[in-house]
Amino acid sequence: MKKPFQLFICLLLVSGMLALSGCVDDTPATSDTPDTSNINQSELQNDILYQVSTIDALLEGLYDGQLSMGELKEQGDLGLGTFDALDGEMIVIDGEVYQMKTDGYAYSVDDSVTTPFAAVTYFETDEAIVLNGPSNSSEVALLVGESLPSKNLMYAIRIDGTFEHMKVRSVPAQEEPYPLLVDVIAVEQAVFELENVEGSIVGFWLPYYVEGINVPGYHFHFIDTDREKGGHVLDYTILNGTVYIDQTAGFELSLPESAEFMDVDLLRDKGDELHTVEKDDE
Numbered sequence: 001m002k003k004p005f006q007l008f009i010c011l012l013l014v015s016g017m018l019a020l021s022g023c024v025d026d027t028p029a030t031s032d033t034p035d036t037s038n039i040n041q042s043e044l045q046n047d048i049l050y051q052v053s054t055i056d057a058l059l060e061g062l063y064d065g066q067l068s069m070g071e072l073k074e075q076g077d078l079g080l081g082t083f084d085a086l087d088g089e090m091i092v093i094d095g096e097v098y099q100m101k102t103d104g105y106a107y108s109v110d111d112s113v114t115t116p117f118a119a120v121t122y123f124e125t126d127e128a129i130v131l132n133g134p135s136n137s138s139e140v141a142l143l144v145g146e147s148l149p150s151k152n153l154m155y156a157i158r159i160d161g162t163f164e165h166m167k168v169r170s171v172p173a174q175e176e177p178y179p180l181l182v183d184v185i186a187v188e189q190a191v192f193e194l195e196n197v198e199g200s201i202v203g204f205w206l207p208y209y210v211e212g213i214n215v216p217g218y219h220f221h222f223i224d225t226d227r228e229k230g231g232h233v234l235d236y237t238i239l240n241g242t243v244y245i246d247q248t249a250g251f252e253l254s255l256p257e258s259a260e261f262m263d264v265d266l267l268r269d270k271g272d273e274l275h276t277v278e279k280d281d282e
């Protein structure tokens with residue numbers, strides 16, 4: 001089978017130190033890896049946000065899967081993304097991958113299924129915030145934003161709780177020639193409103209300098225506790241719960257070397273399209 005990626009761009013942002021590493025392969029760091037710094041290697045290994053392709057490539061309609069779930073799960077146990085042909089919303093939680101389709105239901109995913117865009121990390125809580133009493137998504141966003149130590153690092157976030165209201169969406173599989181993501185969202189996204197549901201929000205807060213690569217600010221997916229329903233989060237109200245934050249100082253970006261990726265125009269400013277695709281404007 002063709003190796004999906006031959007090029008790895010590996011950028012490690014480590015505690016204010018900018019280190020451009022050599023290329024990293026899929027092999028986990030072992031104890032005989034030379035420790036050339038004062039950074040704990042196992043900590044560093046877990047402290048990496050690993051990403052497949054870029055959000056702008058997805059916005060341009062590059063929906064062909066590039067990396068299998070089996071391979072993705074080696075890079076982290078929490079995260080989000082989508083599937084080959086844009087077939088639903090992906091959530092990775094507790095090391096399991098779920099595919100949330102346009103029927104509103106979540107499905108287990110075979111390790112051979114591939115993704116055109118995903119981001120995962122090994123989640124380790126650095127900070128927890130208990131939410132007492134109802135809060136809407138803007139209030140939680142403000143509270144979490146104020147508690148982030150710096151807006152220049154990356155954070156994985158998990159919110160476990162009881163949600164009075166949860167508004168999610170999913171997208172259906174596309175056929176080639178693939179339309180732009182903004183057009184899929186405009187015509188085909190399926191929106192679901194869940195009431196009084198227990199579950200978990202999973203996602204990231206990323207700095208504004210990731211524009212074009214990932215989603216600046218918050219990007220969340222949701223799945224209920226029974227792992228039956230969920231999707232890309234558009235809005236919610238939480239009754240009570242806990243926000244867990246994992247500060248992530250490493251970033252590894254795996255770019256496809258497909259002809260489509262090599263030829264796609266990534267110069268076009270897609271900021272407005274990204275806002276339309278990710279946020280709830282109703």
Ligand SMILES: [Zn+2]
Pocket residue numbers: 080089219220221232233
């Ligand atoms: Zn999403």
